[in-house]
Amino acid sequence: xxxxxxxxxxxxxxxxxxxxxxxxxxxxxxxxxxxxxxxxxxxxxxxxxxxxxxxxxxxxxxxxxxxxxxxxxxxxxxxxxxxxxxxxxxxxxxxxxxxxxxxxxxxxxxxxxxxxxxxxxxxxxxxxxxxxxxxxxxxxxxxxxxxxxxxxxxxxxxxxxxxxxxxxxxxxxxxxxxxxxxxxxxxxxxxxxxxxxxxxxxxxxxxxxxxxxxxxxxxxxxxxxxxxxxxxxxxxxxxxxxxxxxxxxxxxxxxxxxxxxxxxxxxxxxxxxxxxxxxxxxxxxxxxxxxxxxxxxxxxxxxxxxxxxxxxxxxxxxxxxxxxxxxxxxxx
Numbered sequence: 001x002x003x004x005x006x007x008x009x010x011x012x013x014x015x016x017x018x019x020x021x022x023x024x025x026x027x028x029x030x031x032x033x034x035x036x037x038x039x040x041x042x043x044x045x046x047x048x049x050x051x052x053x054x055x056x057x058x059x060x061x062x063x064x065x066x067x068x069x070x071x072x073x074x075x076x077x078x079x080x081x082x083x084x085x086x087x088x089x090x091x092x093x094x095x096x097x098x099x100x101x102x103x104x105x106x107x108x109x110x111x112x113x114x115x116x117x118x119x120x121x122x123x124x125x126x127x128x129x130x131x132x133x134x135x136x137x138x139x140x141x142x143x144x145x146x147x148x149x150x151x152x153x154x155x156x157x158x159x160x161x162x163x164x165x166x167x168x169x170x171x172x173x174x175x176x177x178x179x180x181x182x183x184x185x186x187x188x189x190x191x192x193x194x195x196x197x198x199x200x201x202x203x204x205x206x207x208x209x210x211x212x213x214x215x216x217x218x219x220x221x222x223x224x225x226x227x228x229x230x231x232x233x234x235x236x237x238x239x240x241x242x243x244x245x246x247x248x249x250x251x252x253x254x255x256x257x258x259x260x261x262x263x264x265x266x267x268x269x270x271x272x273x274x275x276x277x278x279x280x281x282x283x284x285x286x287x288x289x290x291x292x293x294x295x296x297x298x299x300x301x302x303x304x305x306x307x308x309x310x311x312x313x314x315x316x317x318x319x320x321x322x323x324x325x326x327x328x329x330x331x332x
Contacts, residue, residue: 002228002254002302003228005302005303005304005307006301006302006307007307008304008307008308008310008311009301009307009308009310009311009314010266010311011311012308012311012312012314012315013270013311013314013315013317013318015315016312016315016318016319017315017318017322020318020319020322023315023319024319028315028316028319029083029086029087029282029316031312032079032080032083032084032312033083033084033087033103033106035076035080035309036080036081036083036084036106036110037106039073039076039077039080039110039113040080040106040109040110040113042065042066042067043063043064043065043067043073043113043116043117044109044112044113045065046065046066047063047065047116051065051066052064052065052066053065053066062116062117062118062119063116063117063118064117069299069303070117070119071293071297071298071299071300071303071306072299072303072305072306073117073305074114074117074119074121074122074293074297075289075290075293075297075300075306075309076305076306076309077110077113077114077117077122078114078121078122078125078126078129078289078293079286079289079290079309079313080110081107081110081111081114081125081126081129082129082282082285082286082289083282083286084103084106084107084110085107085129085130085133086282087103088100088103088104088107088133089133089136089137089141091103092137092144092152093141093143093144100152104155104156104159108159108160110126111126111130111160114126121293121297125289130160134153134156137149137152137153138153204246205246205249208249208253211226211253212226212252212253220256221256222256222257223256223257223258224255224256224258224259225252225253225254225255225256225259226253226254227254227255228254228302246295246296246297246298247294247295247298247299247300247301247302248260248264248294248295250298250301250302251263251301263301267291270287270314270317270318271287271288271291273317273318273321274287274317274320276321279317279320279321281316281317281320283313283316283317283320284317286313287310287313287314287317290306290309290310290313
């Protein structure tokens with residue numbers, strides 16, 4: 001099952017490339033907007049009905065509805081925020097008033113969702129990305145008239161202020177619950193900030209390396225890994241067995257040096273492709289974000305939800321590249 005989920009991010013861009021002519025006839029970014037809408041509805045409908053679960057077990061910090069893994073939904077909402085935020089800017093540039101209003105409301109819904117989930121990474125990302133979006137809108141979008149630019153920023157600021165005012169009780173509750181949880185674990189870990197910031201993954205990593213490089217292991221283990229089922233059966237749950245939620249090391253322990261080299265080669269190909277000047281796009285930002293999250297927080301390459309998003313991002317990079325190559329040949 002783990003390998004099937006892992007394979008999605010490879011199969012999706014391949015499928016898109018095979019049918020690239022069909023995908024060029026649609027607005028590919030709309031796929032991410034539909035996903036964004038479904039994510040927001042999937043979180044707020046059960047919240048309004050007072051159903052679902054807290055983000056953290058045995059705590060009132062955060063809420064994740066009927067979504068399962070916390071890391072999955074955090075990065076999913078972060079990626080949705082990236083594409084929706086860019087769509088807001090483009091709709092304003094193209095003077096699509098009603099679309100701009102809808103997308104602005106959707107973006108506010110995504111920010112509220114990140115706050116509702118209440119993970120450290122999600123909340124910080126939402127704040128930083130919103131600030132970056134406003135700076136880009138104010139100073140770098142040259143196609144927008146100054147008066148219209150100021151009006152839209154003011155509208156966005158007022159919307160954020162209203163959101164904070166209307167939901168102040170909810171915001172205070174979410175923040176206080178998260179603060180209480182962080183304080184609890186800070187004292188539990190005796191002030192160890194590295195363990196706190198990594199949610200104990202640093203400890204799991206030590207145990208993982210001890211098992212991986214154990215001298216009693218067969219010679220083949222460093223090269224082809226333990227495999228995921230073997231690790232789960234022989235080494236137990238989080239950390240050494242299963243997944244420690246740091247994808248680079250999960251890949252290393254599960255697939256070995258050879259598997260890690262192959263996986264990183266494919267990831268590196270898409271990253272280099274996206275960083276080419278003519279290919280720079282929202283997909284580039286999304287890919288870098290999801291890779292950083294994958295390395296430090298994990299549960300991206302081995303989650304069906306996240307590998308689907310990663311596959312769609314890689315597919316978008318592939319479409320952008322082939323489209324630009326085609327335009328370049330026409331100009332020649």
